Amino acid sequence: FAPASHVALSSRSKGGMTLEMAAESEVSFDDLDGSALQIGVLRTRWNDDHVTNLVDGIKVKHFYFSKECCRRTQRVQSKRRKHLHQRSSGAYELPFAAKLLALSGTVDAIICCGVLIKGETLHFEYISEAVTKGIMDVNLSTMTPVVYGVLNCLNEDQVKKRSSSDNGGHNHGEDWAKTAVEMATMRREARGGKTKNLKELQAMGFGSKESGKEEEPSEKKERIFF
Ligand SMILES: Nc1c(NC[C@H](O)[C@H](O)[C@H](O)CO)[nH]c(=O)[nH]c1=O
Ligand SMILES: CC(=O)[C@@H](O)COP(=O)(O)O
Numbered sequence: 001f002a003p004a005s006h007v008a009l010s011s012r013s014k015g016g017m018t019l020e021m022a023a024e025s026e027v028s029f030d031d032l033d034g035s036a037l038q039i040g041v042l043r044t045r046w047n048d049d050h051v052t053n054l055v056d057g058i059k060v061k062h063f064y065f066s067k068e069c070c071r072r073t074q075r076v077q078s079k080r081r082k083h084l085h086q087r088s089s090g091a092y093e094l095p096f097a098a099k100l101l102a103l104s105g106t107v108d109a110i111i112c113c114g115v116l117i118k119g120e121t122l123h124f125e126y127i128s129e130a131v132t133k134g135i136m137d138v139n140l141s142t143m144t145p146v147v148y149g150v151l152n153c154l155n156e157d158q159v160k161k162r163s164s165s166d167n168g169g170h171n172h173g174e175d176w177a178k179t180a181v182e183m184a185t186m187r188r189e190a191r192g193g194k195t196k197n198l199k200e201l202q203a204m205g206f207g208s209k210e211s212g213k214e215e216e217p218s219e220k221k222e223r224i225f226f
Pocket of ligand 1: 117
């Protein structure tokens with residue numbers, strides 16, 4: 001096989017060897033329209049600067065679909081600021097916050113955004129595994145798409161190459177935003193255009209069997225936190 005320096009940046013996994021990074025996105029998406037969707041972004045305060053870069057990447061792609069969409073989304077964002085952007089302390093707290101947000105019924109998809117960097121102990125391995133599993137659990141137990149926007153890196157250099165387009169890097173937040181829109185659209189289509197499905201909520205212990213009607217989120221209801 002060729003040494004890393006001889007291989008194009010975008011062919012990271014060829015020949016079973018580990019290359020330094022892939023600058024370009026390795027996945028393509030169809031044209032997406034996120035204008036009617038509410039995407040919740042949960043981010044950590046750990047590794048604040050890197051996570052802020054990732055969230056900036058998410059916003060760029062979340063709002064890029066059209067100018068009209070951009071204006072509308074920003075309006076919704078300022079009205080529902082709390083729904084769209086919440087901070088948790090560390091990555092370990094993300095699945096819990098995501099479950100709360102999913103069960104609030106106010107969003108079509110969630111992006112959990114954080115950065116774990118290996119230290120001296122096994123802490124990194126345990127937290128990474130728990131967060132990965134926790135986020136998948138929230139996906140399936142709440143039937144809300146929760147995007148895994150967590151970088152698990154051995155050093156800060158690896159983080160920089162994946163959280164910023166500077167110096168030939170690629171901001172993964174851009175792909176996470178597209179993934180959220182794609183999955184939220186898939187969920188809406190599966191539900192015939194509705195945000196909430198009463199049967200699903202009942203299966204999770206929410207909603208009332210008597211009402212017999214599908215509930216849509218109400219802006220007037222007092223909500224704590226989300
Ligand atoms: N070291 C990192 C952490 N550690 C904190 C944990 O996520 C958690 O907040 C704590 O164990 C309390 O439950 N978090 C990150 O997001 N990134 C790190 O590099
Ligand atoms: C990912 C971590 O939590 C890590 O920074 C902890 O560091 P250490 O293993 O040196 O305690």
